[in-house]
Amino acid sequence: MGKLALLAIISSLLLLNSSLGTAAEETSPEQRLAEGEKRFEAYCGTCHSLDLPKSQRLDRANWEWVMDDMITQYGATWLTAEDQQLIIDYLVSAYGPDSESRAARPGAASRLDGR
């Protein structure tokens, strides 16, 4: 890859990062995940148990779809764009398709059993 192409990629990543908003700036990936976890626990258990999302293992596209549903179908319209971004990043990391080993999966197991 040429230096120019690399530079273009880096600068677009920087642009993307700065467009995420003030609180997300100047934080490490670990801090962003911790912030995502905090907002997940604060916001995603207000209408139903946190076990509902915690029992799922989804990829980014499907977590985005769930997030969209919560907002457009169920009225969680008070979630800011930054909340959504941080929570989705956290969900993909902690409850992504290959995160089985990181948590017990009681919900997923009972879904498979049809119970």
Ligand code: HEC
């Ligand atoms: C405004 C209320 C509300 C909020 C806030 C909310 N949900 Fe939901 N959610 C619902 C309702 C209603 C359902 C469907 C009924 C049920 O199963 O309880 C649901 C269902 C779900 C499901 C099951 C699959 C589905 O699509 O039906 C998941 C996963 C989920 N929510 C995740 C989340 C996550 C992650 C958040 C935080 C970003 C969140 N919810 C915040 C209302 C909400």
